[in-house]
Amino acid sequence: xxxxxxxxxxxxxxxxxxxxxxxxxxxxxxxxxxxxxxxxxxxxxxxxxxxxxxxxxxxxxxxxxxxxxxxxxxxxxxxxxxxxxxxxxxxxxxxxxxxxxxxxxxxxxxxxxxxxxxxxxxxxxxxxxxxxxxxxxxxxxxxxxxxxxxxxxxxxxxxxxxxxxxxxxxxxxxxxxxxxxxxxxxxxxxxxxxxxxxxxxxxxx
Numbered sequence: 001x002x003x004x005x006x007x008x009x010x011x012x013x014x015x016x017x018x019x020x021x022x023x024x025x026x027x028x029x030x031x032x033x034x035x036x037x038x039x040x041x042x043x044x045x046x047x048x049x050x051x052x053x054x055x056x057x058x059x060x061x062x063x064x065x066x067x068x069x070x071x072x073x074x075x076x077x078x079x080x081x082x083x084x085x086x087x088x089x090x091x092x093x094x095x096x097x098x099x100x101x102x103x104x105x106x107x108x109x110x111x112x113x114x115x116x117x118x119x120x121x122x123x124x125x126x127x128x129x130x131x132x133x134x135x136x137x138x139x140x141x142x143x144x145x146x147x148x149x150x151x152x153x154x155x156x157x158x159x160x161x162x163x164x165x166x167x168x169x170x171x172x173x174x175x176x177x178x179x180x181x182x183x184x185x186x187x188x189x190x191x192x193x194x195x196x197x198x199x200x201x202x203x204x205x
Contacts, residue, residue: 029055032174032200036060040172047165048174065170068104071111084109085156086164090183094153099146109149114142162190162205173203
């Protein structure tokens with residue numbers, strides 16, 4: 001047991017010591033993070049993509065419009081849902097397959113709720129089979145709600161981006177052109193470019 005634990009710890013340390021390709025690629029965000037710290041006020045709100053939604057709160061004094069970790073905090077489910085829809089405004093598509101492919105998108109809206117509920121139901125069914133009882137139905141995904149979510153996203157997409165954003169406070173928009181070329185933020189009327197370095201551009205609404 002001790003040898004196994006030492007081996008496992010060694011493997012974990014090795015994974016943490018060796019920089020991943022994602023970690024290396026993220027180093028290009030250092031200039032914009034420094035710029036945000038120097039030119040924004042504490043608690044200003046930044047709209048950005050998934051890749052920067054974690055580094056900005058971690059390395060600057062700013063907040064982000066939305067992050068996939070929002071479900072971990074005390075926040076009304078309705079607010080999480082509407083912000084998720086606007087955060088994914090530029091996505092080429094939002095389908096059931098996308099929502100249920102892996103756990104990333106599911107957790108952005110529902111957290112671990114349906115993951116844990118379905119896991120509990122499967123464990124309970126194992127016990128029921130042992131004692132000769134019929135298994136209970138297991139709902140892995142909230143199918144009706146996913147359909148509703150997709151319809152809501154389609155409605156949001158019918159409006160302009162600035163109108164979709166208007167109910168919320170957003171002080172800056174940070175666009176990574178390399179990761180999200182389809183955003184085409186530069187073509188949206190009413191936005192003002194105030195920073196640009198490499199593929200990173202900052203706008204104000």
